[in-house]
Amino acid sequence: MQILHPFAGSVQQYTEQLANPDCNRSAPCPQCHTKHPLTAHGFYTRTLIDAAFDGIIRVRRYLCQACQRTVSLLPEFVLPYLRSGLMVITLFLIARLLRGQTLHSAARTAAPSMPYQRGQFWIRRFRAQAETLCAALAALTIPAPAPDFVHRALAMLESTGWIAAHRFLFAGVRCHLLGWPRGLAPDGRRTAFSTATAPA
Ligand SMILES: [Zn+2]
Secondary structure, three states, X not given: OEEEEOOOOOHHHHHHHOOOOXXXXXXXXXXXXXXXXXXXXXXXXXXXXXXXXXXXXXXEEEEOXXXXXXXXXEEOOEOOOOOEEHHHHHHHHHHHHHOOOOHHHHHHHHOOOOOHHHHHHHHHHHHHHHHHHHHHHOOOOOOOOOOOHHHHHHHHHHHHOHHHHHHHHHHHHOOOOOOOOOOOOOOOOOOHHHHOOOOO
């Protein structure tokens, strides 16, 4: 299972803070809620494309001795299962959907070497997720008058702040800003029959 590392700062600062396993250790276990502290359980690596970073980051993992499942602490500047950082995705969606820039121009705004097709993929997912976002974000901000769910969701994300909204959606209601991949819906966890053999 992935949970959020409540961290605001640069990729560099995140990397430095990772050395300390006690930093942001989750207690109790978010899966079985035992009171026993979680044990540091190494890292996994993932790629990250961000405004000023393109490479590999480590994500800390903990093991719960009670339920034998792992918990990984994902920094809040990334979205689960997406290589690009939240800032790059945000810049693209605003440029294309709010400002009406062309796909090529929006891609250049988001990240200089980004293929625009990647942005098209985000737009498809954002459109499919917009109505869900409007409903969930109504807990944080007043729904803005807008011609459709896409524009209303964008306005609500802008007024809440994208990172703050992502934190609430993911940590609070297990909702993915761009929708969970198939198989992990509705809350980002593998379905019950596979949980025992494949801890997330
Ligand atoms: Zn547990």
